[in-house]
Amino acid sequence: MKLSRRDLAITAAVSLATGAAAQTGPAPLTAEAQAVAAKDANQRASDILATFEIPISTEPAFRFQA
Amino acid sequence: MTDDIFFATITELSTRLRKKEFSAAELTKAFGMRLAALGPRYNALALPLTELAVKRAKGVDDDLRRDRFRGPLHGIPFGAKDLLAVAGQRTTWGAKPYENQVLDETATVLSKLDAVGAPLVGKLSMIELAGGPTYRSAEASLFGPCRNPWDLTRWAGGSSSGSGAAVAAGLVPFALGSETSGSIINPSAYCGVTGLRPTYGLVSRHGAMALSWTLDKIGPLCRNAEDCGLVLQAIAGGDSKDPGSSGKSFYYTPQYSRKLSELKAGVASGGQVWAETAFGLLREAGLKTVPGKLPEFPYGPMVNTILGSEAASIFEPLIASGKVEQLQDIRQIERLKAGLQIPAKDYLKAMRIRSLVQQKFRELFYELDVLIAPAFSAIATKITEPLDAPSPGPALSPNPLGALIQAGNLAGLPALSVPCGFEEGMPVAIQIVGPPNSENMLLAIGREFQQRTDWHKRRPPVAAA
Numbered sequence: 001m002k003l004s005r006r007d008l009a010i011t012a013a014v015s016l017a018t019g020a021a022a023q024t025g026p027a028p029l030t031a032e033a034q035a036v037a038a039k040d041a042n043q044r045a046s047d048i049l050a051t052f053e054i055p056i057s058t059e060p061a062f063r064f065q066a
Numbered sequence: 067m068t069d070d071i072f073f074a075t076i077t078e079l080s081t082r083l084r085k086k087e088f089s090a091a092e093l094t095k096a097f098g099m100r101l102a103a104l105g106p107r108y109n110a111l112a113l114p115l116t117e118l119a120v121k122r123a124k125g126v127d128d129d130l131r132r133d134r135f136r137g138p139l140h141g142i143p144f145g146a147k148d149l150l151a152v153a154g155q156r157t158t159w160g161a162k163p164y165e166n167q168v169l170d171e172t173a174t175v176l177s178k179l180d181a182v183g184a185p186l187v188g189k190l191s192m193i194e195l196a197g198g199p200t201y202r203s204a205e206a207s208l209f210g211p212c213r214n215p216w217d218l219t220r221w222a223g224g225s226s227s228g229s230g231a232a233v234a235a236g237l238v239p240f241a242l243g244s245e246t247s248g249s250i251i252n253p254s255a256y257c258g259v260t261g262l263r264p265t266y267g268l269v270s271r272h273g274a275m276a277l278s279w280t281l282d283k284i285g286p287l288c289r290n291a292e293d294c295g296l297v298l299q300a301i302a303g304g305d306s307k308d309p310g311s312s313g314k315s316f317y318y319t320p321q322y323s324r325k326l327s328e329l330k331a332g333v334a335s336g337g338q339v340w341a342e343t344a345f346g347l348l349r350e351a352g353l354k355t356v357p358g359k360l361p362e363f364p365y366g367p368m369v370n371t372i373l374g375s376e377a378a379s380i381f382e383p384l385i386a387s388g389k390v391e392q393l394q395d396i397r398q399i400e401r402l403k404a405g406l407q408i409p410a411k412d413y414l415k416a417m418r419i420r421s422l423v424q425q426k427f428r429e430l431f432y433e434l435d436v437l438i439a440p441a442f443s444a445i446a447t448k449i450t451e452p453l454d455a456p457s458p459g460p461a462l463s464p465n466p467l468g469a470l471i472q473a474g475n476l477a478g479l480p481a482l483s484v485p486c487g488f489e490e491g492m493p494v495a496i497q498i499v500g501p502p503n504s505e506n507m508l509l510a511i512g513r514e515f516q517q518r519t520d521w522h523k524r525r526p527p528v529a530a531a
Contacts, residue, residue, distance in 0.1 A: 029202075034396050038404035042374065042412075045367035049415045052364055060417035061280070061424065 072100060072236030073525055076142050076293045079239055083130065083141045090130065090141030090185070094123035097143040098187040101237040104528065105188065108218070108235060109210040110228035112148035112189040113156055119143060119185035126183045138296045140183035145238040147226050148189040149196055149275035150176055150284075159275045160207050160225075161194035162392040163384060173273025174308070175242060175284055175301045182300050190228030190241055194393055195381065196249060196277045197225040199374045199401040204449050206395035211449045214256060215526035216492050220446040223253030229287045230257035235528045240288040240297055244274060246281045247369050248471045251497055254287050254483035255441035258493030260512065260522055261287045262294040265502045266478030267312030269298070270305030278376040279310060280417075281369075281475055290522050291482060291512030295320065298505060316505060323510030326351045329435040331498075332358025336465030341440045344486035344496045344515070348438070351514050358437050358467050361426035363419060365472040371408060371416040372476075378405025420476055427477045431501040436511065438498050439467035441483040445492035474499045482508040485521040493521070 071079070071093070083090060098116030105111025126141045151157045151169040158165050176186060191209035193201060204211040204221040212227030214220040215235040222231040226243025230253025233241050243250045245263045254261025262285045269284045276282060286297035295318035304313035326348065333355045335341035349355055384390045385403055393399050430437075443465065447453060474481050481499045488494065498508045516522050 029396060031396055031400065034400040035404065038397075038400040039407070041370060041401075042404055042408055045364075045370045045374075046409070046412045048364045048367040049371065049412055049419070052415070052419060054415075054418055054422060058418045058421055060414050061420040 069236070071096065073289070074239070075289045076138055076239055076296050079142055080138045080140065084135065090123040090126040090183075091120050093141060094119045094143045094185045094187060097238055101145065101188045101232065104235060104237055105228075105232065108213040108215060108222065108228075108231040109207070110191050110212055110222070110231040110235070110237065112158060112160070112191045112209060112228060114188045115152070115155065115186055116188070119187045122180070122185040126185065129183065136183045137300070139179065139300050141185075142239055143185045143187040144179065145188050145190045145229065145232050145241040146176060146186060147192050147229050147241070147243050149192060149244055150189070150242060151273040152176060152186065152189070155189075157189070158208055159195055160192035160209065162208055162394070163389040165208055169273070171273055174270035174305050176273070178301050178303070184300070187238060190232050192227055193225035194395065194398065195377075196244060196246060196275060198277070198381075198398040199370070199377050199405055200397060201395040202397035202452055202454060203395055204447065204453070206393075206398060208394075213449065214446050214492070215528060216258065217446070219448055220492065221256065221449050223256035223446060225249040226253050226287065230254055230259060230261070233257065233259045233287050233289065234526055236525070240286055240293055242284060242301070243287050244282060244284045245475065246277045246373060247475045250285050250287065251441050251471055251481055251483045255495035255497075256446040256493065258485045258495070258521070258524065258526070259287050260290050260294055260485065261285065261483040262298060262505065262509075263474075263481040264298060264302065264316075264505060265312070265480045267310050268302050268314055268316060268503065270303070270308040270311055272305055272307035276380050278373045280376065281373060290516050291484065291509045292320070294482065294512075295505070295509045314503060318509070319506055320510060320513060323506060326353040326511065326514055329507070329511070330354040330356065330433075331436045331438050332356055332434045332467070333438045334358045334465050334467040336440060336443055336468060338440050338443065338494075340487040340489060340494050341496055345438065347518055348511070348515060351518060353511070356434070358434070358439065360467055360469060360473050361423065361430060363423050363426070363473070365469040365476060368416045368419055368476055369472045371412050372420070374401065374405040375408045375413040378402055378408070382406065423473065424477050427479065427501070435507065436498050436500045436504075437467060437470060438496055439465060439470050441495040441497040443468070445489050445494060470497060470499055478502060480505050480508055482512045484512045484515055486515075486519070487521055
């Protein structure tokens with residue numbers, strides 16, 4: 001399996017967290033294709049976040065301080 | 067002045083200024099002329115400010131003549147990423163829709179550097195809108211693709227592209243960049259300079275373009291770890307104009323650093339021999355190492371959701387006006403637009419998980435002092451290569467710290483990128499990540515590493531101006 005440089009650098013944890021090893025090739029360089037790819041990316045993120053279980057008491061990090 | 071000046075550290079330049087080997091005005095003029103002459107070769111220069119800087123430096127010289135020394139940055143010229151505003155000057159954010167933008171207030175970090183006598187010789191190029199939610203190409207900049215001084219056919223990295231290239235090529239002694247998710251660490255690693263991403267909230271972002279309120283940080287790119295400490299001391303501190311400001315200051319105190327033999331690091335090389343070699347050097351210096359692994363969270367989807375939502379909200383007027391289509395990068399355009407459709411439930415879920423990420427990192431840092439991994443697993447890409455192209459090299463095993471950039475940014479953790487060798491003639495680097503406000507410890511490890519290596523002293527083949 002070939003990983004893109006960006007994939008290598010920044011997406012390992014997605015696979016770790018989801019068990020998914022999905023690697024999709026680059027979307028064609030048209031506005032329509034990129035728009036579809038952007039919506040797909042949001043949907044994939046949404047699906048992964050939805051399956052990640054957290055305690056009901058967890059509050060968002062709104063008043064964010066490191 | 068010889069070429070050595072252009073690759074000298076802040077401490078070396080400061081010493082020579084105080085010995086009156088040259089004046090601050092002469093030094094500033096020399097760097098300003100070099101930046102103006104060579105900056106365009108790399109597409110690194112956004113706006114030359116030499117005249118203003120020399121005028122400022124003359125005032126610095128008056129102080130030096132009276133033995134009024136304002137600290138190690140007194141008289142040291144520098145460059146700043148073009149997302150930082152200078153009142154009355156063009157601030158383009160690297161993007162066509164803002165190419166004629168003139169703001170009326172100077173960024174806090176630039177005012178702070180002015181107050182310690184550092185003249186700003188120019189603004190430096192960047193990926194448009196600091197990369198937005200994502201981008202596809204090195205060409206995604208108003209200034210053209212920023213070329214890497216080590217190989218002009220390769221990219222300098224992003225989004226603080228000009229900052230990395232300018233420091234590497236000796237066009238400025240140091241530069242300011244910004245990071246939302248990798249934009250200081252990436253160009254530092256690709257260009258072979260030392261870059262520091264400070265703890266979230268430590269450095270004011272007032273006067274900087276906002277990309278993501280909860281992720282944006284400003285930090286220095288320098289010749290070595292020591293210089294990063296000196297610059298951070300000058301730019302850190304509370305600012306009521308930045309709602310994310312923690313109100314904390316930073317004092318660079320290498321004299322109080324813990325010894326490496328008292329520290330324990332979680333490390334993972336992802337199979338990179340050069341990273342293993344770097345870990346070995348740190349072990350020889352006394353650092354204890356154990357296999358490092360990140361807490362398991364969906365870091366990628368979290369960054370996608372948080373950054374996507376916040377960036378789309380910030381640039382909603384740009385999207386609504388249709389001027390978003392003037393951006394260079396078609397992927398960024400469509401990701402920005404799609405960001406407006408991210409449901410609130412997803413943003414909230416990502417922010418709730420983020421609280422847990424912070425908690426897990428607090429627990430991790432009870433056991434370990436730092437995490438160390440390759441800053442980037444591959445060398446700089448070719449300018450012509452799309453960033454999502456398959457890597458031509460052999461497949462590598464996933465690194466258990468492979469998402470350290472995303473995780474560190476989500477948790478607001480500081481990171482130091484330190485050059486540690488070359489692959490195919492291009493720089494490679496490790497990143498050292500610690501708990502919030504542990505910059506002095508990261509810098510101490512970086513300093514120790516750089517006392518044992520000379521990777522940070524190597525110079526790219528820069529032709530005369």
